[in-house]
Amino acid sequence: MGRFARGGAMVGALVLTASLALTGCGGDQKKPEFVSGAQQTGAPAAVGSTDAPSPQAVAPLTVSPADGADDRPVSSEIRAKIPGGGEVTKVVLATADGDTVEGQLRRDGSSWVPSKPLKYRTRYTATVTGTGTDGQTHRGTSSFTTMAKPKSMIGSGLYMFSGKTYGVAMPVVAEFSPGIPKKDRAAVQKRMFVQTDPPQRGAWHWLYNGTQAYYRAPEYWKPGTTITVRLALAGIPLSNGRYGNVDRVATAKIGRSFEMKVDNATKRMTVYQDGAVIRTLPVSLGKKSTPSSSGTMVVMEKKESTVFDTRDEPDPDNQYVTKIDFAQRLTWGGEYIHSAPWSEGVQGRENVSHGCVNVSMANGRWLFARTLIGDPVTVRGTERKLVPGNGWTAWSMSWSEFVEGSALPVPEGGAGPAF
Incomplete structure (x- = not known):
């Protein structure tokens, strides 16, 4: 059983493209919270009238x-209410x-999410247009300024490389150092976006100390799936006075x-390959x-040749230094x-x-050669x-056990994408 330090975080590139509208209480979807005042003219004057139409606020x-x-x-996300x-x-x-910032509306209509972190100490103006249930156009603006770069940040990692191909059991693994306090996990989880093509529902599961969170589907991923991940962590305020350090992104196959x-x-x-022995x-x-x-474990790391050194084990019978070929890591504890x-x-x-x-x-x-x-x-x-x-x-763990570790409620069958 070999022992090695855990690998560093892996980061990739992400482009989110979906754009969805918000609907109000008159529709089937969730009511939005969206934007600030505008003037519209009222109905035209009666035929033959010489008076100008009266404006209505x-x-x-x-x-x-x-x-x-x-x-x-x-x-910060942009929220508004009509x-x-x-x-x-x-x-x-x-x-x-x-300079404009790209972004998109959440599927539930709760906010508009910038596709990249905003800049520190920068003034932004949000301009929002919407149609009310009365059929009139509503417009509004709000200008705000972002904070200075904080001194106390939390480290993060994403165990996934853009452009790489992984096995069907590859979870999305987010890592935090120090761990995320339990009372902050729901807010952080809302900023961890996963999209799959073809679409497959999934859920997050937090380890007890908040140092890692896994995302998976109820079953193994479908072969050929594209997974797009954005851990939109930059600037997230935590209750311990720390802030998220950077966004982590990846698109993999x-x-x-x-x-x-x-x-x-x-x-x-x-x-087994494709179900056949x-x-x-x-x-x-x-x-x-x-x-x-x-x-059930997954292959985490592969080394064609390495050295197992267990001389720090307390039991002398378990101390050795041995050259190993074709090593495939299964656990942090050193099982291969x-x-x-x-x-x-x-x-x-x-x-x-x-x-x-x-x-x-x-x-x-x-x-x-095959894994x-x-x-x-x-x-x-x-x-053991x-x-x-x-x-x-x-x-x-079973799917029912897995979803118990989510910081947010998980719909039956798993959560869909945010966008």
Whole structure:
């Protein structure tokens, strides 16, 4: 069982393109909260009249951030409300220099979200246009200024690279250092956007200490899925006085279906591709004093050649320095699938490892050439259960258990995209 420090955060590029309108209380969708006053003329004068039409004031929209607001977070969203309900049709956010910010309305109509963080210490003007349930056009503006860059920030990471292809069990993994306080997780989760093509519902699950959050669907991703992620964290204010540091973005692809299932009873690994068995391999798992973990893990890291150094283990019997070939990490604690020529004589019959899944040199090479980061590995029948958070453990629980870890309510079948 090897030991290595956890990898750094992985960041990619994201472009969000959907644009949805808000509807008022007269429609089936949720009423918006959108923008500030305008004047409209009333009905024309009667035929033959020489009097000019009398102007009628249109009830103003209410905009947030409010006009004149100062020290607003760079994560601010534009909210507005049309009195009596209606539909917001256009939002323009611009600096005093005329530079505009792209953005889009949330699907639930609650706000307009800039597609990138606002700039620090910058004055913005939001101009909103909408149609009321009375059929009249409402317009309004609000100018506000963002805060200076805060000194106390929270670190963040995204374990996904843009342009990469992952296995069907690859969760979206957000990491925070220090962890997000429990009372702040709902607000942070609202700013963590995931879209999939083809569409698949999903949910977030927070680890107990708030250092990581996983996003997955009820089942493995469909092969060929494109996953687009934006952790819109820059400027989010937290209750501990810290602020989010940066936005993390990535667009990645899901490859073919490839699963590895290990049974301690038979000491065999069965390998499936696209649902069909393509090979069965003999294995040796962890001995009783250092058992392998039972649960569903994913391949987190691949190294064709590395060195396992466990000389800091308290038990002298578990201390060694060994060169390892075809290593595929499954847990942060140091469980791997790897070739082990020294145990080939007992593979399929006896467990002798320090917690890893031992395979022969030939089988290790064969697996290594075919796996992707994010491929699922399920081990069953061992003396130890996989500990949540020891690796990307998003799939080592039922869907009902998984959604219990969300900071926001999850609709049956999972939440859809925000936009």
